[in-house]
Amino acid sequence: MALGALLVGLSALTGCGGDQAPKGxxxxxxxxxxxxxxxxxxxxxxxxxxxxxxxxxxxxxxxxxxxxxxxxxxxxxxxxxxxxxxxxxxxxxxxxxxxxxxxxxxxxxxxxxxxxxxxxxxxxxxxxxxEQLWEQGPVTAVKGTHSLVLGVGKPRSELRSYAKLADEAVPSLERSWGKDWARRIVVLVPESLEEMGELLGAPAAGYQGIAAVTTGEAGGPKTAPADRVILNPEAYGVLGEVGKQVVLTHETAHVATRRATSAATPLWLSEGYADWAGYRESDRTPAQAAPELRSAVQGGDAPAELPDDKDFGFSGDSARLARAYESGWLACRMIADRWGEAKLNAFYAAVGGRGERAGAVEGALQRVLGMDERDFVTQWRAYVRAELGS
CATH class of the missing domain: 3.10.450.50 (Nuclear Transport Factor 2; Chain: A,)
Incomplete structure (x- = not known):
């Protein structure tokens, strides 16, 4: 199951103004x-x-x-x-x-x-x-230290448990990414998967295996509205406590890194970083956190290249989607392991700072890690086999 996704410039919850007001x-x-x-x-x-x-x-x-x-x-x-x-x-x-x-x-x-x-x-x-959440019924609000959880059709005790998890996620991102972000999150909990789709203005079936999504404009200013973390009550609800914490920390990473994310940022990096942040303070081993990729490696089908953006599409191929997330996570984990967390953050910011995709990863690898993209992929492939091959 994929943890979640960052939806950039999502029109379901926000939109751009600028139309001329009618007169008369x-x-x-x-x-x-x-x-x-x-x-x-x-x-x-x-x-x-x-x-x-x-x-x-x-x-x-x-x-x-x-x-x-x-x-x-x-x-x-x-x-x-x-x-x-x-x-x-x-x-x-x-x-x-x-x-x-x-x-x-x-x-x-x-x-x-x-x-x-x-x-x-x-x-x-x-x-x-x-839709807006309150169009789906009376909203119950629970305030945490760093969070606001808004839910429909859910007991207050359940929403309070989500606020507790969110309150743990925010300090975790402060320790990994830093403090130059809002350090507060808004979590929306619709009653069902169908209602989640209504909030997103998209078919619910596309989110069936996604535990949560985060909405927000990549690279937006400090004055932008707060990102919304929208939980899929069906996929999120069946997770254990550790899984729920990993998901909310993953989504909080998207909130924290939004201003450093741009059109230049490939999804393997944005989703891989969010997974790295989500698992960073857990005790999950690579074999536990990357079961689909481990199965591929042990079956002699280790990936040759980092995943493309299209591999993260909600196409219904859950195994392919999981391998894409797991591949990005291990790429970011390798950077943190070999060069340090500060270098991982610097690399992320350098990629997003270019503004356009062409040459962004290659340039950041040269400036921050001192290597070209071919060498990086070679090292990542060896790292994947070493972590998942036994």
Whole structure:
């Protein structure tokens, strides 16, 4: 089973702004209603919220435990037809204490017009956008020392156990990567795999063997919204305590390294580093942590090259996916073993700092480790056989 994945620039939870706001009397009036609606959400004012329309009548209750710092709408498109209208808008919200900038979610609205003006009749995710967690039911929130866990349909005791694991993961990344990152994580726990897919705006089947994913924009600024770690309750739930800790530490590594990750970073490095961080303080041996790769090596089918990005695709070939993760992990483990953890961090940053894929790994290997890529692959192949061949 693969531990998790970093989804870069995921539109399911966040999106990019920039659309010109529509103009005219109708647009001004609709924006005013959306402003009133947003203010009612932030202030938890039920009567004021209901006065703006019938859409999502239980929203305030479902959001009641979420520590919102802000909630606004920006109207981006409006089309009127008589007493009805359809609109798109950017919902911008910020979780207080975690988001340094608002999360942006694309919404599709329908509105009606009566004697008192415009009112909202439906507020749904726009096409290809994901749901928000509170659209799946009342959210239970558990705050840890370094974490916020938000869940739907899960007992508070279960969410509290996840917060404890997350609180152990953050200091672990401080010890391996350093402290130049937010050092807080937000964990979302949907009720089922299907609901996980709805959050991601993608078919759930593609995540069946993935215990968790992390959303966020690679290379984003310090002011970016906090990454969201989304657990697959089915795959994550069957793991033992050590496995759960490894997964959350893996995902926390993606959060910590996000600003040093770019289009130049191959997945074998980003996922391999996250696995290395996840296993770093566990007692798992290579044979235990890399069973698929070990089976291939002992069957005379040791890999000849580092995995390509396409090997990390959620294609349904779980063995191939596992071998890709395990290969990247052993590459990063070899660097830490032979050159030290500081060199591994420097290599990771050097690759991501190039900004484009061509020559990024080769250049970083020369500058940080003093070798070319061919020699590195040769050493990695020998390391894999030495660790997994017996």
């Amino acid at each position: 009397a109708d647009a001004t009036a609709v924006q005013r209603v959306l402003d009133q609606r947003a203010h009612a959400v932030v202030t938890n004012d039920g009567p004021a919220y209901r006065a703006t329309g019938s859409a999502e009548p239980g929203l305030l209750d479902d959001l009641s435990e979420v520590p919102l710092g802000s909630w606004t709408y920006k109207l981006t498109h409006l089309k009127r037809s008589g007493t009805r209208a359809t609109a798109t808008a950017e919902l911008r919200y910020r979780v207080d204490g975690y988001d340094k900038a608002p999360v942006v979610a694309q919404r599709r609205l329908t509105l009606g017009h009566g004697d008192d003006g415009w009112y909202v009749t439906a507020d749904r995710p726009a096409a290809k956008a994901g």
